[in-house]
Amino acid sequence: MTEKLTITGSADLLATVPHLLGNQPKESFVVLTARANTLGATLRVDAPAEADPLDYAQTLTTYAANDEKATESYLIVYTDEVMVYGYPYAAHVAMLVTELATARMPVRQVLLVTSTYWGTYGTAERNPLDAIKDSQANATLTYFGSATDIDVYNPALLGGRALPVEAPEGTFEDLDMACATWAAVLDADGMPDTEAARALAAAFQHRHIRDFLFRDTITTHNGSFGDVLTGKLTGRPDWARVDRAEAIAFELMKVVPAGQRAPMLTLMGWLQWLKGHGSQADRYLKLAAEDVSDFRLAVLLRELINRGHIADVARDEATSYKRRLI
Known part of the structure; x- marks a missing residue:
């Protein structure tokens, strides 16, 4: 197939991630590198838990920097971590945004995905997960045979x-x-x-x-x-x-x-x-x-x-x- 996938919004972007990784991330940070309106590398790591924000951010940025052509990036936080105040892993997100910018891969968007909703990180936005499932990108990828949750070993x-x-x-x-x-x-x-x-x-x-x-x-x-x-x-x-x-x-x-x-x-x-x-x-x-x-x-x-x-x-x-x- 030579068809080119067009991503027109956040739901489309989120829909591509499980297809790129082969599974649905959970309790993870995902960094997508990009250049000239084209996605580059996809990096998934476990959510930081008790990791030092600076160490965690520098490690992820080092991995992302392997895409030497990247000029920007996107960050997606997948978690069900509940905070009394603020947003989950706020210090880690802030440090990662800083480190990626320093590495000349400024973050264009940070998204938060939970098991019940998704939205722009740091806002009160709450979108249904069905918006990802029903997105044009997911429909296109599924139609052409891409599948998520691939696991050879059963x-x-x-x-x-x-x-x-x-x-x-x-x-x-x-x-x-x-x-x-x-x-x-x-x-x-x-x-x-x-x-x-x-x-x-x-x-x-x-x-x-x-x-x-x-x-x-x-x-x-x-x-x-x-x-x-x-x-x-x-x-x-x-x-x-x-x-x-x-x-x-x-x-x-x-x-x-x-x-x-x-x-x-x-x-x-x-x-x-x-x-x-x-x-x-x-x-x-x-x-x-x-x-x-x-x-x-x-x-x-x-x-x-x-x-x-x-x-x-x-x-x-x-x-x-x-x-x-x-």
């Missing part, structure tokens, strides 16, 4: 009767076979049959082979697992292939029991992080560390994300993932 669909698989010994022959099978599955149509799925799920149980399968999910790499893992790629990845890898990872989890799903959950979390979706990434990695207690790769990646590190591939507009809207 434990209810996995079942609980699959037999365990046995990891291969890790010989060169095992490695070559696993890499060839993984490449064939990623490049094929449809999903692997049960035999192929169990063979791949078994290969993911071997740490050394797993690392190669992670690396080979991305076609634009220099061969270094460390570089690939941290998002230092040689070009724009085939993001359609990445999307397919996530879907296949879910299929692989169907053919193994709990306790053997951590490698696939880690793959899903890592791919979400490469896309710039830190919150979803952290969720999958947390599930991986629960499936296999303190699954090391998941723990290390969570530490990287929680320190605020953004994958290099997500920092560059030319290589970053673009969630297709229309």
